[in-house]
Amino acid sequence: MSMNPRLSAALPLLLGAALLVQGCQTLDRAGSAVVSVFHKEQPPPPPALTPAQLTAKGLEALRQRDWDAARAAFEPAANQGDTRAQVALGSMYFTGLGVVRDFADAAHWFTPAAAKGDPEAQYNLGLMTDLGGTGVLQDRVAAAAWFEKAAAQGHVGAQYQLGLLYQNGDGVPQDQARAAGWFRQSAAGGNATAMTALGTMYDQGRGVAQDERQAMAWYHRGADAGDTEAMRLIGEAYYDGLGVPQNSVLARQWLQRAAAGGNDEASTRLSMPEAPAATADTVPAAVRARAASPAPAQ
Numbered sequence: 285m286s287m288n289p290r291l292s293a294a295l296p297l298l299l300g301a302a303l304l305v306q307g308c309q310t311l312d313r314a315g316s317a318v319v320s321v322f323h324k325e326q327p328p329p330p331p332a333l334t335p336a337q338l339t340a341k342g343l344e345a346l347r348q349r350d351w352d353a354a355r356a357a358f359e360p361a362a363n364q365g366d367t368r369a370q371v372a373l374g375s376m377y378f379t380g381l382g383v384v385r386d387f388a389d390a391a392h393w394f395t396p397a398a399a400k401g402d403p404e405a406q407y408n409l410g411l412m413t414d415l416g417g418t419g420v421l422q423d424r425v426a427a428a429a430w431f432e433k434a435a436a437q438g439h440v441g442a443q444y445q446l447g448l449l450y451q452n453g454d455g456v457p458q459d460q461a462r463a464a465g466w467f468r469q470s471a472a473g474g475n476a477t478a479m480t481a482l483g484t485m486y487d488q489g490r491g492v493a494q495d496e497r498q499a500m501a502w503y504h505r506g507a508d509a510g511d512t513e514a515m516r517l518i519g520e521a522y523y524d525g526l527g528v529p530q531n532s533v534l535a536r537q538w539l540q541r542a543a544a545g546g547n548d549e550a551s552t553r554l555s556m557p558e559a560p561a562a563t564a565d566t567v568p569a570a571v572r573a574r575a576a577s578p579a580p581a582q
Contacts, residue, residue, distance in 0.1 A: 339366050342354045342372060391409065406430045406431075406433045406442070407430070407439050424455030441470075443469045447465075451491075502514075503517050
């Protein structure tokens with residue numbers, strides 16, 4: 285049977301079109317397979333870090349002294365309400381660690397943490413309002429309130445600062461007994477400066493019964509814990525021979541320890557020629573009366 289001439293002429297075109305369609309379908313399937321494989325090979329994006337993880341990352345950056353990385357980690361965690369991040373970021377601005385020191389920015393981050401009861405944030409806000417600085421007005425009434433909150437939670441720095449406020453009547457009514465009480469609590473927590481401060485209270489009979497042996501016991505505890513003022517007082521005793529046999533070797537050792545720790549009065553004393561016995565008012569009464577074996581601190 286002969287084929288219609290028109291069909292014969294169109295057949296190659298039809299076959300070509302069919303092959304083209306088939307080829308396109310094949311390419312489309314192949315392309316889809318390639319796209320599918322490509323997508324399967326991509327790992328899923330890592331989950332976002334939690335605020336706690338960001339804070340841990342920031343603390344590690346601080347240990348590595350990478351201030352920019354620390355701030356970059358703390359900021360999103362602090363914005364999400366992480367208390368540790370807020371305190372850490374506030375501390376960076378308070379001390380100028382890797383950022384321009386700014387009390388206003390520090391207070392911005394300390395305040396929400398302090399409101400949630402964090403004693404370190406409360407203590408730092410107390411320091412800032414006690415001192416005053418860029419963006420923060422001095423307000424010792426507010427400082428006392430913040431120190432009270434932190435001190436009640438056992439913060440030894442806040443206990444010592446609160447003792448100073450009561451001792452001097454700054455922001456609170458002057459009350460030497462309460463000052464001595466806060467110094468004692470801070471000293472019991474290991475604060476060397478508070479140990480020496482309590483020794484001074486005993487030496488002068490302020491807020492406690494005067495007890496020179498107790499004063500010297502606390503001076504020695506302060507010195508053993510690293511307080512340079514306590515070291516200086518003990519050095520003065522040996523230097524002038526007041527209450528103890530004069531011993532220039534021991535005097536110089538104690539004064540050198542104090543000076544090495546940055547005590548300017550000890551440095552000045554070391555630069556002076558050895559002098560005759562000092563007058564009674566150059567050394568605290570407790571130093572003059574110090575026994576060879578001071579009483580245990582109470």
